[in-house]
Structure formats: structure tokens, C-alpha cells
Amino acid sequence: MPPSPSAQVISHAGNRTGRVDAESVRCLICTVREHNLCSSIEDQDVGVLAQATRQLSLPPGTTVIEEGTAASAFFNVISGTVKLFKSLPDGRRQITGFADAGQFVGLSNSRTYSFGAETVDTVLLCRCTHAQIENLLAEYPRFARNLLTAVTHELTDAQEQMLLLGRKTAREKVASFLLDRIKQYHRTHPHDPDAETTASVPMTRVDIADYLGLTIETVSRTISALRRDKIISGTENHCIRILSIPNLQDIAYGLKSI
Amino acid sequence: MPPSPSAQVISHAGNRTGRVDAESVRCLICTVREHNLCSSIEDQDVGVLAQATRQLSLPPGTTVIEEGTAASAFFNVISGTVKLFKSLPDGRRQITGFADAGQFVGLSNSRTYSFGAETVDTVLLCRCTHAQIENLLAEYPRFARNLLTAVTHELTDAQEQMLLLGRKTAREKVASFLLDRIKQYHRTHPHDPDAETTASVPMTRVDIADYLGLTIETVSRTISALRRDKIISGTENHCIRILSIPNLQDIAYGLKSI
DNA sequence: CGTTTATTTGACCCTTGTCAAGAGTAGTGG
């Protein structure tokens, strides 16, 4: 349920002086505020948030964070998908996750980023410096609590991905990936009647391969095999229709050798 | 520098009534308090901590957390090593990390644990319910801030491990693992003159294999090969001496094909 | 000191990676 910025809502909101400036409105009408960290800050304090952040729109393939550079900013994804990755000196790359609308990117303990980030498609971001994040953490205990929950959630996802990378076969990996993509599509398109059986795959085969610890050829072959086995369909490469979710789940968890 | 509980220190400390009870002393003399989350709570408030926690000593191979059971407790590792893992229905297992002295185990967002935990060797733990953790989070902003830092650090480690699992060869995986073990030995034995070149490997080949996404045979063969190549030595399987750390680092990051 | 368990080593095979070529797709500009 995207928050509709009715006149009534706006009349209650504003920065600390009680005035509603243009910046605050940007946050008040934000389509993901209800679903991300910003929800920890009440409408009346939203001016603080608006002042702390800058919004930017980036084309596909743009570097958001360069691995190893000074860590200074934090980003909220408003729309689109960002990929996070780590690389080896010889160029081998592992994508550690995709951040979709409502997720954040750029937390770091050390002085430099230990990972890189790049847009997959056109992405709308909210940028915030680490210093400003520290202010919000100190000022709003709920913000700190929510960030902790969010990072804990990311850690849980990372553990699931380690299981996938270390112990699943190519077929199980691709099935797990498609299930994740269905869930993601369902979250971002709750009104689509086909949401149950649709997977949005905006990333290229290269990205999928680097995410699953495979080569593009193996990803391609495995997707073709799933299509041959009537588990998925759709000629479009970036929108896949799932014919049997139970089958896909069985494959993802190693319950089906087929 | 393990905190020596001198009379002076104790005289300043105690619970909120000013009295120093036996429980508080347990925290005040704790060998890892300086290096873990508990450091966010001052000496004078340590009574709160002591009351919230219970200490337990567990033999090797004990289940600390059973995957999928109700999530209710949080543990600090005082000494020894705990392994964290996730499993597939058919028994395949991925160890997602080892928690050594000073680290914690058992954070969870959901009602049930999404992972299991088991002792590797004899382990001393401090147990604390999630409700009590919530109290500490609400009461001590520094505790919340430190926990966030700790979880962020875990996430960074997890990303590094994903790179290892998805993109490194068996040789690179084992080299990376040994480097981690050297670092860990160095942290826990800062006074040992051999700390720079010693790796403590208390876990079995099965655990190493499940951590690196390999089979025990491959782990064994790879360690033998490193020994043949004069990169490591030591006939003892649980204490390995490193002959050339630079070589090991080059291997771990794919800079050396040897 | 015998029994059990952990580790090493060997032989063989399979899944996945590598190399190479062909088939779609998407822009671009004449």
C-alpha cells in the first residue's frame, strides 16, 4: 500500500519549525518510506531526514561504490536494482547480493568499502553520509533498532547464500535464485494478479552467474533444461513465468533429482 | 591485555546499590569482556549484565542451537570455538562461520533460528535471553551501537566467505582458511612468540570441508600439497606451522598458480 | 593394546568450466 500524500497527512507533517518545505515533501511522498529504515522517523521529524539525504537517478551499469575507496556514504534504493560484489585481483567476481527497492547499501565498519556496488537497471537512490547516519543513530533509538534488524536480516540472507554457494548443484542454485526473484517481484508488484508465478530478472546472465558461483554457459544451459522440463516458460529472458512453484521449491532444496 | 581484577577496580564496581555481589565479580574478571559486546556496559552497571546472563561450560560436539527451533537465547563465547551452520534436507551442510572467544552467537529476527550451532571443542558460554538483550538494547545506546558494529562486521566476513565459496579454487580456499586461523590464533595468543606463524585448527576435516564447500578428501589432498610445496609444515593436524605467509597470501588471492 | 574414529591416498568419474561457433536482440544510421 503506497502511502498517498493526502492533504491531511501533509498538514500534520513538517520539519521542527512546523513548516513543510519542499524537501520534506520528497520524503513524505516517498514510495518506499513505509518499507525501509526511514519508517523509524516520524512524520513530524521527516525534515531532518530530508535535509540529510540527496536523491539521485542513475542509468544502468553505473558504479555506485568502488571497491576499496573511502567509505563515506550510505544509500537507500527507491526503485530499481543495485548489485553488490567483491572481486579477486585477476577479475573473478562474486555478487554478494542484489538490493531492490526499499533496501539499503553502503554500511561499512572500516575506513574503506570492502565491496563494490553498481546499478543493474535505472536506479533511484537516496544518498546520505555516514556522519549523518551516525547522527540519526544517536538521535533516534528506533532508527538504530531498525538498522540492527535490517543488518541482521542481511546476515541471514548471506548465510542462506553461503549454503547455496557451497553445497548446492547448478540446478538447485538456479531454482533457488528464481524463487527469490518471484518473492521479490511479489513484494514490489503486490497488485499484479500474475505475481505468484512471475519472476523479474533484470540482470544479465553474467550477473546471475557471478551471483550463483557459476559460468554464464552453465546458467544458460540450466535455464534451458528447466524450460525443457516444463518447470518454467517464457521466451523473454528478463521475465520468466513459473509453471510449477512446488517443483521449483523441491529442486531448490534438493528434494527432487529430476 | 586481560583485565586483572585488582582490589581497586572492584572497589569502584558493583551493581546499582553499590554492593559488589558474586555475580558481578564473574563479569568483572571475565577474560573477554574488554573484547566483546559487554565492554559497552560500564563497571558500575555490570551487575545488570551479571544478572542477565548465566555461564555454562559445554563439552565438544554439544548442540548449542538446533536449526529451526524457537529462537530465545543469545550467547557470548568466553573460550573455545563454536561452529554455525545451515543444512539441506538430505544432510548436506554448510558451516557459515566459527565463533571464537569474544564473539557472539544467536541473533535472530524470526521466531525460529535459521541456523544451527555446535561446540567444536570445550566451550565456555555466557547465555542471555533475547528479552534481556532487548532490555540492554533499550537501556544502553552504546550496547546497541556496538552490537550494530559487530553484526556489520559479521556481514563483511560473510561477504568475504561468499567470494571464497563462489569463486576460489580448492587451493585458494584452504590458503584463505589457514590465514584466517593464523589471525585468530594471534588474537587469542598475543603473547606467544610463534603467534605470527601458527594456525590453530581445532576442527575436524569434516568441519573444514563443510566450511569451505569441499569434501574431506579434497581438503586433505590440498593440505598435503601445501606441505609438499613447503608452504606449511607440522605433523600435528590441529596445529599447523606456516613456513611462508607471503606465499600463502598470494595463493589465497589467486596471485600465484603454484 | 585392541577398537574405533579421523585422515590420507589412489583410481575413476561426473559436473561444471573452457573454448568456439551460431542465433537472437537491440540499437544506429543511411
Place this chain on the structure above:
DNA sequence: CCACTACTCTTGACAAGGGTCAAATAAACG
């Protein structure tokens, strides 16, 4: 509107890294 170009994706043939199965050693333990 259609060639031209540049990708991305798919498919095939072959190779190799690591898995599987089996047996031999070496440790651990009662």
C-alpha cells in the same frame, strides 16, 4: 525500412577440477 554492428544468449565439443568410492594409515580412546 533495412542493413550494419555490437551485444547477449544459447548450444556443442571437449577438458579438468573436484567429487565418489574404496582401501590403507595414523590418531584417539577406553
